[in-house]
Amino acid sequence: MKMLILIFFASILTNNIALTYFLGMCPFIAISKNTKAASGMGMAVTYVMVITAIVNYSIYSFVLVPMGLEYLSFLIFIIVIAGIVQVLEMLVERFFPVLYVSFGIFLPLITVNCAILGLSLFMILRDYSFLEMVFYSLGSGLGWWLAIVAMAGLRRTLMLSEPLESLGDAGITVILAGFMALGFFGFSGILPV
Amino acid sequence: MTYLFSLMVMNGLIVLILVLLILIKRYIAVYDDYSVTINGDMEITVHGGQTIVSSLTQSKIFLPSACGGKGTCGLCQVKVVEGLTDPLSIEEAVLPYKDIIEGKRLGCQTKVRGDMKIEVPEEYLSVKEYRGSISNIVTLTHDINRFDIDLIEPKEIDFKSGQYVVVEPIPGETRAYSIASIRRRREKISLEVKKIPNGICSTYLHALKEKDELNFYGPYGDFYLRKNDHKVVCVAGGVGLAPMKSIIDEVINEHQGRRVELYYGARTIDDMYDYEKYISMTGKHENFKFYPALSEVEEVLHHPTGFVFDTGFINNEIASKLKNGDDCEAYLCGPPVMIDFSIQTLRDKGVPEERIFYDKF
Known part of the structure; x- marks a missing residue:
């Protein structure tokens, strides 16, 4: 139980997938302009992460490993992620139109979001059990969510200031992300995972 | 053998995902029918979830497009009067901010997710409004009258044999009547109206006299004579x-x-x-x-x-x-x-x- 809680908080804070591994950067920068959209995106990523992790984990341990087809994991994971994003897109469009509008074109982008594929590959590498994997994926999703919402908050403040024009919109965002990563780096001592 | 297994696993997975997608599309993500009012005078019923362009196309209103619905040419823009949703990021990129504030949206991007009122540039509609005056009324049977109508404005109508017009004798009450005159005579049309017991429009039409004016829209319909040898x-x-x-x-x-x-x-x-x-x-x-x-x-x-x-x-x-x-x-x-x-x-x-x-x- 202690291990599960450790993995959960480590994936949010010390091993934050956006700010430690710098994965999922395209939506992290593109959709962090306002807090509402950022929060929606974070929610979508969390949802997709948990579901794809569970499905990928099941396929990996119940189909690929027994058949000795581990080398297919890369391909299979991508196909599963693509399929699940499609499903999510259809359901969100039907039942949460406001969220869908705020996603815009970025929801399909989750399909090629490296954070999600990265998560599936990490969980295999780290040899997690099923429960550990669930906590890990949930924590990673929430961590990404936290990071993008924090970034959106920073960028709202940024609108009031006048950064160098040459840095543009994306440039200053990447610099901000770097500062945030340094901030998250400070967590690294508190958890032994 | 390993190759066979891997092929089976890959294909099985793809088929499974496809079946799942089809099931969800068919049974879970299902939309209701909504009404879309165009330019305040035409109302169409639209199955939700499709774009304005495709829903208008079903009603034979064709918005121009140079990009095939990708949202880049901006020709298909419509003004959403009611049922406005937040602009998509594509629309924000193509349309000026001022237009977005006014309610302009891209017809190929904005989807129908509720009852809507939209405005479309008049010239996009091949359908026109006609004003005519009744020149002759012929009693054909005990309940069918023929109304010969001289066109006043526009003076000519170009239609395909078999098409119909929509008459709106009373605001909000529209009825469709086939054009019962021949195509070669473009300056007048005839309508044959059967009086329906308690029917609002047919009763109204049957009460009309010569020289009365009548407004109608058209021509509409894909029921028209095809050119071939059959x-x-x-x-x-x-x-x-x-x-x-x-x-x-x-x-x-x-x-x-x-x-x-x-x-x-x-x-x-x-x-x-x-x-x-x-x-x-x-x-x-x-x-x-x-x-x-x-x-x-x-x-x-x-x-x-x-x-x-x-x-x-x-x-x-x-x-x-x-x-x-x-x-x-x-x-x-x-x-x-x-x-x-x-x-x-x-x-x-x-x-x-x-x-x-x-x-x-």
């Missing part, structure tokens, strides 16, 4: 004869050598009109055949010229008279029951499905 089979029930008039005229006068047969059903001879004209036409045009049938008459009727009015429903008439069904193109207009039975008979006769056109009312 024999035209017109099946009309009662006032369903109206669109057949221009179809028959066009076939005889504009399509050289094309044959046309008219199957015309009504309950009694009192419900039938203009048959004298078609009886005399059979003598003049060898490409034209006329087969009337009366459903509520016991004995076969003989016209003074020797022409026979069979008894029975019109589909029986088709079954006994139509030959070489596979070379026919059928146009049906009349009550739904008549159309359903006649389509069945036409299929049995070998008329291809894609060459059966009908207009139910």
Whole structure:
């Protein structure tokens, strides 16, 4: 139980997938302009992460490993992620139109979001059990969510200031992300995972 | 063996995902029907979840597009008056901020997710509003009148034989009537209106007098004569004869050598009109055949010229008279029951499905 809680908080804070591994950067920068959209995106990523992790984990341990087809994991994971994003897109469009509008074109982008594929590959590498994997994926999703919402908050403040024009919109965002990563780096001592 | 396994696993997974997607699309992510009002005067019912462009296209309103619905050319923009949703990021990229604030959206991107009111540039609509004045009223049967209407504004109408116009005698109450005049005369149209007991519009129309003005929209409809060499089979029930008039005229006068047969059903001879004209036409045009049938008459009727009015429903008439069904193109207009039975008979006769056109009312 202690291990599960450790993995959960480590994936949010010390091993934050956006700010430690710098994965999922395209939506992290593109959709962090306002807090509402950022929060929606974070929610979508969390949802997709948990579901794809569970499905990928099941396929990996119940189909690929027994058949000795581990080398297919890369391909299979991508196909599963693509399929699940499609499903999510259809359901969100039907039942949460406001969220869908705020996603815009970025929801399909989750399909090629490296954070999600990265998560599936990490969980295999780290040899997690099923429960550990669930906590890990949930924590990673929430961590990404936290990071993008924090970034959106920073960028709202940024609108009031006048950064160098040459840095543009994306440039200053990447610099901000770097500062945030340094901030998250400070967590690294508190958890032994 | 390993290769076989890996192929099986990959393909199985893909099929599984596809089945899942189809099931969700079919049974879970299902939309209701919504109404979309265009420019305040036309209302269409739209199955939700599709774009404005595709829903308007179904109603024969074509918005221009140079990019095929990708949201880059910006030609298909419409103004959303009611039911406005937040702009998508594509729209924010293409449309100026000022337009977005005013409610402009891209028709190819904005989807119908509720009742909407939109405004579309008038020139995009091939459909026009016409104003005409009634020049002549002819009583055809005890409940059917023909209204000849001279066009006032615009002065000419260009329509395809078989199309209909929508009349709006009372605001908000619209009815569709087939154009019962021939296509070559563009400065006037005729409508044949059957009086429906307690019908608001038909009662109103039947109360009109000569010189009264009438507004209508049109032409509409994909029920129109196709240009090819197949024999035209017109099946009309009662006032369903109206669109057949221009179809028959066009076939005889504009399509050289094309044959046309008219199957015309009504309950009694009192419900039938203009048959004298078609009886005399059979003598003049060898490409034209006329087969009337009366459903509520016991004995076969003989016209003074020797022409026979069979008894029975019109589909029986088709079954006994139509030959070489596979070379026919059928146009049906009349009550739904008549159309359903006649389509069945036409299929049995070998008329291809894609060459059966009908207009139910």
